Amino acid sequence: VVVEKQGFRHFMLKEIYEQPGVVRTCLEAYLDQDWHAGQNSETSPIHLNLSPTLTENLENIQILACGTSWHAALVGKYLLEQLVGIPTSVQYASEFRYAPAPITPHTLTIGVTQSGETADTLAALDLEKRRRGNLETKFQPHLLGITNRPESTLGQMVDEVIDTHAGIEIGVAATKTFIAQLIGFYCLSLDLAYQRKTLSEERIEEILDNLRYLPAQIELILESQERYIEELAHDFAETQDFIFVGRGINFPIALEGALKLKEISYIHAEGYPAGEMKHGPIALLDNKVPVVSIAMPGCVYEKVLSNAQEAKARDARLIGVTAMNDTEANDTFDNLLPVPEVEELISPLVTVIPLQLLSYHIAARRGLDVDQPRNLAKSVTVE
Numbered sequence: 063v064v065v066e067k068q069g070f071r072h073f074m075l076k077e078i079y080e081q082p083g084v085v086r087t088c089l090e091a092y093l094d095q096d097w098h099a100g101q102n103s104e105t106s107p108i109h110l111n112l113s114p115t116l117t118e119n120l121e122n123i124q125i126l127a128c129g130t131s132w133h134a135a136l137v138g139k140y141l142l143e144q145l146v147g148i149p150t151s152v153q154y155a156s157e158f159r160y161a162p163a164p165i166t167p168h169t170l171t172i173g174v175t176q177s178g179e180t181a182d183t184l185a186a187l188d189l190e191k192r193r194r195g196n197l198e199t200k201f202q203p204h205l206l207g208i209t210n211r212p213e214s215t216l217g218q219m220v221d222e223v224i225d226t227h228a229g230i231e232i233g234v235a236a237t238k239t240f241i242a243q244l245i246g247f248y249c250l251s252l253d254l255a256y257q258r259k260t261l262s263e264e265r266i267e268e269i270l271d272n273l274r275y276l277p278a279q280i281e282l283i284l285e286s287q288e289r290y291i292e293e294l295a296h297d298f299a300e301t302q303d304f305i306f307v308g309r310g311i312n313f314p315i316a317l318e319g320a321l322k323l324k325e326i327s328y329i330h331a332e333g334y335p336a337g338e339m340k341h342g343p344i345a346l347l348d349n350k351v352p353v354v355s356i357a358m359p360g361c362v363y364e365k366v367l368s369n370a371q372e373a374k375a376r377d378a379r380l381i382g383v384t385a386m387n388d389t390e391a392n393d394t395f396d397n398l399l400p401v402p403e404v405e406e407l408i409s410p411l412v413t414v415i416p417l418q419l420l421s422y423h424i425a426a427r428r429g430l431d432v433d434q435p436r437n438l439a440k441s442v443t444v445e
């Protein structure tokens with residue numbers, strides 16, 4: 063398959079713009095359009111076609127991944143624990159290989175990988191398969207893959223796959239495959255929440271409706287924000303350090319925002335849970351270190367704002383990813399990256415977009431090879 067840039071300056075920018083379509087395709091593949099709460103309660107509104115044995119008697123989930131996929135896994139953990147109540151651990155595959163967690167019964171192992179070929183992730187899954195297969199018990203070594211490459215080595219290795227329908231990604235820095243992995247986790251969590259009745263059908267329908275608005279909301283961010291972010295990026299041509307903070311479901315997005323920036327712009331960036339700033343990173347702050355804070359309406363909103371104030375008191379330039387109609391945020395932040403107001407549960411799917419654009423434009427402004435950053439590879443097939 064020959065993939066072209068279609069007028070975009072870089073594949074990364076093209077792939078950022080493909081995200082509304084990717085979300086739409088993935089939702090169309092899995093959501094039942096005709097399902098309504100209270101009407102046909104025998105079937106789940108989400109058709110992932112996973113065998114019932116994969117999720118029956120499920121007590122624990124462990125997720126193995128690397129890089130950006132590991133960040134998607136952290137959002138997945140939040141959803142699986144908060145919506146379904148299943149204790150979920152997220153491990154770096156490269157760490158798990160040499161120090162696997164003790165085997166727990168009735169555990170589903172999920173491997174997340176855009177390439178389906180990352181050596182560490184494959185090796186960690188293989189280890190898990192072997193050690194569970196060797197157990198003299200009835201527990202089956204259940205493995206589930208979440209990937210946009212169902213034909214990959216991962217696809218052949220696991221029992222079942224959730225195909226995220228993102229297609230091939232060329233830019234080394236993952237964008238559309240990340241958002242697609244997130245949609246995969248929303249679908250899995252809502253399907254399990256339906257099966258286990260941890261959420262009411264009405265609540266599930268409400269979340270699904272909110273997911274269906276997403277493609278248009280992402281389009282709106284791209285249309286209304288890109289030019290502003292491109293201009294804002296000029297201010298950071300000489301910046302050497304960035305801090306990204308978020309809490310709760312947006313903590314992984316702070317990690318992802320920092321990773322995107324360092325991957326392609328070579329600026330040192332750290333992602334932190336906002337409440338942990340006072341235990342270290344705050345010592346780094348002065349007027350040369352911008353702080354990007356994800357402050358969306360929800361249970362941690364006030365906390366994130368007060369964490370941002372702490373940074374402001376150290377002269378840091380504050381950039382807020384906030385809801386479009388949030389007037390309070392104006393007083394706190396020097397620059398706003400507004401996104402449509404969505405419920406907190408959905409917010410990672412919108413907050414990540416301006417962060418992708420910000421890192422893209424900073425790197426492009428610096429004249430760097432955005433699609434092929436130094437020392438990095440799209441798929442890391444060596445240990």
Ligand code: G6P
Binds near residue numbers: 130174234438439442
């Ligand atoms: C490489 C890529 C990253 C990616 C990571 C994990 O480092 O440059 O973009 O997140 O591998 O890749 P995977 O294919 O397993 O998601």
